[in-house]
Amino acid sequence: MGAISPVPFATDDFLTKVEELVVKPTIDGLQKDGIDYRGFIFIGLMNDNGNPSVVEYNVRMGDPETEVVLPRIQSDLLELFEGVATQTLGEKSYEVTPQTATTVMLVSGGYPEAYENGKEITGFDTVEDSIVFHAGTSLKEGKVVTNGGRVMAITSFGDSIEEALEKSYKSIDKIAFDKMNYRRDIGFDLK
Incomplete structure (x- = not known):
């Protein structure tokens, strides 16, 4: 994933585990079930002795996650939403402040x-x-x-x-x- 994370336990190793053990299986499950989902999937996680453990799934951003995530996005948010709707998100520029x-x-x-x-x-x-x-x-x-x-x-x-x-x-x-x-x-x- 290579994301910049200010969270000390969210090392590259932990983020790789999140991607492999949580994110990819979630996407695979949606595809397997024929669900054409477009939007947010907020996955609440805990660090369980170095392994990600899912606490909750939400199909929306909530409080106070929205207020801390969206201000960090430096890309045009409307363009990103259009990319989600038209399935061209991979073609869009996505930049996040390192702060x-x-x-x-x-x-x-x-x-x-x-x-x-x-x-x-x-x-x-x-x-x-x-x-x-x-x-x-x-x-x-x-x-x-x-x-x-x-x-x-x-x-x-x-x-x-x-x-x-x-x-x-x-x-x-x-x-x-x-x-x-x-x-x-x-x-x-x-x-």
């Missing part, structure tokens, strides 16, 4: 259980070093307020996971809403 991207999801207090909506969100418009994706927000009386459990995704780039996370957390320090919560352990399992 690492991290995304930290801001959630409403109580998420994923019961949470309240309508909490005013401030400071997001002052963020400069990150991309702020609105997920569960709405505009009410001229103010941006919470309107879901997953409220915003904060995506940042860096030359390492640590640098990208530092930027995301600095950006998060500018944002506030009542009972805002987020994970502070992103990437710790990669060390």
Whole structure:
């Protein structure tokens, strides 16, 4: 595969195992069953003692994967989608930034259980070093307020996971809403 991976355990050997043990059998299975599938297949994986183990398959990009994957794509995304639809993807240019991207999801207090909506969100418009994706927000009386459990995704780039996370957390320090919560352990399992 030869992909540039900021994930320490995703060595060339591990990525080759992913391709041989997961990706190719998945594609072979679709073809064997006569399924003309065109689109995303997101394969959630774990590292099981150096071997890939499938946790889940999704036929879509989800949160926060989309917010960390799509910003790294430097190629024309519409052209790539057209290539998928017309089965000419192999003819398209596909370039990805070598930088690492991290995304930290801001959630409403109580998420994923019961949470309240309508909490005013401030400071997001002052963020400069990150991309702020609105997920569960709405505009009410001229103010941006919470309107879901997953409220915003904060995506940042860096030359390492640590640098990208530092930027995301600095950006998060500018944002506030009542009972805002987020994970502070992103990437710790990669060390």
